Amino acid sequence: MSSTVSRARSTHRWRTVDLVTAAVLGVAFGVVFWGWGVLYTTLTPLFAAVPFVQSLLSGVWLLPAVVAALVVRRPGAALLAEMVAATVEALLGSHWAFGVLISGAIQGVGVELAFALFAWRAAGPVVAVLGGVLAAVLEGVYELFAYYAGMWTPVFQAVYVACFAVSGALVAGLGGWALVRALARTGALSAFAAGREHRG
Numbered sequence: 001m002s003s004t005v006s007r008a009r010s011t012h013r014w015r016t017v018d019l020v021t022a023a024v025l026g027v028a029f030g031v032v033f034w035g036w037g038v039l040y041t042t043l044t045p046l047f048a049a050v051p052f053v054q055s056l057l058s059g060v061w062l063l064p065a066v067v068a069a070l071v072v073r074r075p076g077a078a079l080l081a082e083m084v085a086a087t088v089e090a091l092l093g094s095h096w097a098f099g100v101l102i103s104g105a106i107q108g109v110g111v112e113l114a115f116a117l118f119a120w121r122a123a124g125p126v127v128a129v130l131g132g133v134l135a136a137v138l139e140g141v142y143e144l145f146a147y148y149a150g151m152w153t154p155v156f157q158a159v160y161v162a163c164f165a166v167s168g169a170l171v172a173g174l175g176g177w178a179l180v181r182a183l184a185r186t187g188a189l190s191a192f193a194a195g196r197e198h199r200g
Contacts (some may be wrong), residue, residue, distance in 0.1 A: 023084055026088065031088060063172050064078075073115075087101065137164065
């Protein structure tokens, strides 16, 4: 039993490369967030006409958590990357200012929960999709209370969260997994299990 515990601890022990990679991913996605936020706000009139479009487009904001979790595979990697991304977005001038930090924390926790269910040992498309869905549902529910309280009927609210979950599954889950595979093929992830698994 002691050897099993030791292996589990070594699996969860952070290396310097893990910390640096999660942070770098967060910074890179933070810049993407800022650009995506600019585009997102220009589409506001469309959102008024078709209220669920915004949640279908929101999976992009879940990507750093999923990608970091798939690459680093350590407890806290998803949360760290998502919080760094949200901080960079806020510093660059987000439409939502530092309120994005709340969303970053919620989204990061959602992905952490999915990977925790598999003790951070599974890193395939199933856990990636689950992470995207959990993050999307948590964020969608938060947004209903924070931004849309009293504005929509329960049916509209359910559709909004469901559309968010679809975006989380496809954009963040499958999209994040595909992105990790693409990065692995370039050799950029050679220091990680993800690089060895997808090489060649």
